[in-house]
Amino acid sequence: MIELSLETFLLTGAIFLLAAFFHGSIGFGFPMVATPLLALSTNLQTAIILTLLPTTFVNLTSIANEGQFLRAFRKHLPLALCAMTGSAIGTQILIVSNSELFKVLLAVAILGYLMIDKFQVRLEWVERRPNLSMLIFGFTAGVLGGLTNVMAPILIIYSLEAKFEKAEIVQLANICFLFGKAIQLALFTLNGKFALNELMLSSTMLLLVFIALFAGFKIKRRIQQQTYKQVLRTFLFLLSLSLLYQVVG
Template identity: 50%
Template sequence: MLDLDFFIVASIILIIAAFVHGSIGFGFALIPTPIIAIFTDIQTAILLTLIPTLIVNLVSFLSEGNILEGFKKHMPLALLTMLGSAIGTQLLIMSNSEVFKLLLAFTILIYLFINKVNISISIFRIYPKSSFIVYSVLTGVIGGLTNVMGPLLMMYGIELKYTKAELIQAMNISFLFGKIIQIVVFFINGSFTSEHLSFSFLAIFIISFALYFGIKLKKRIDTKVYLKVIRVVLFIISLVLIAQVIV
């Protein structure tokens, strides 16, 4: 059985993450995964948040509207990241190394970095097709290993000058397909336990209201203030994860 204190803390973290995701369109996996990983390992953190993440990404994708157009536009990206996620998840199951905490920490730092600078990756313009395939699969692999691929998707979306709605849909559909294949791979390998499943399905109800209110308040709240707070928290978390592995 999951420890009661752990269950309460994890539930609070998921509620906050669902509200943030609902209000800005992304970020659900980015917040709880590294925090839960501090108290456990990466694989357990992913297993506990996997099904709620899938539901959150599905709702967020649908809430942006233009569903068929979004599927058509972003399906190649979603399928390639799905392939990468399958590879990354299998690698995680085979090793479940503490080193992946470092990968998660550095992925978070990349996210914080790209929010501070204007990045231009010329390879996307010079070799658009090949770079798209390689980058999408690599993004999926990192997502499978860490449950976080938003930073890399953001970099790609920024380079291609996606609108806010396009970026949100691209990120959510890629996460959605990635989570589906992760669930399949984990089930095939027998990684899920009754505790993981019980917590995951209960978490859907725990986060539902927070996600709903986040979506409702998307246009009313000042996102800049709490985004700054979130970035500071994520920076601290990344340092803690690095310290756990190195010390």
């Protein structure tokens, strides 16, 4: 159980502000930023638990902000169900083991995201075998999300190879995250891991998350995306190195 103190509230608030702003600016990524930052001062399981409610709120808001929610929901429901199944398995493994080595997996997932963003990845079979690719990528993204709270690398590869438009990628990612968070919340609750302190701390952060998220939405339309993305890439790279150092250093 996490200790509730002024330092904890300030640190968690700063992390959630940054993560929500990041998410609003590019359309996804709240857990990808918040989880490793929280994991620097606590274990990965606690970090994921703290992000459950804010991530769910952020996902719902982002889906609504992009519009055409019902159409996107119907189209990506099979993928989201695959992700939910994988997330259930990954979350249960995390609950049973709660290994610090999963921080290494989280760092690798972030580095994978950065590599995908930098290089052109070509998997032509994704278009030729849409049902199989949806099953494989959805389930794999879910397992990774359950273990580390990061689905983005797998979902981005799938989205790019399936030739989805930018708005559709945002919808797809947020719907999959939403389903993954739902099953995580259920499993952590059933296993007695979602304690009152974590619930209180994450709930009090929702207003800060709301403010930062909408600030990110506005910034998204005004700044040069290439410059902004480069800053974020550098930040995530340094963050992944910090996680690796924490485990092996």
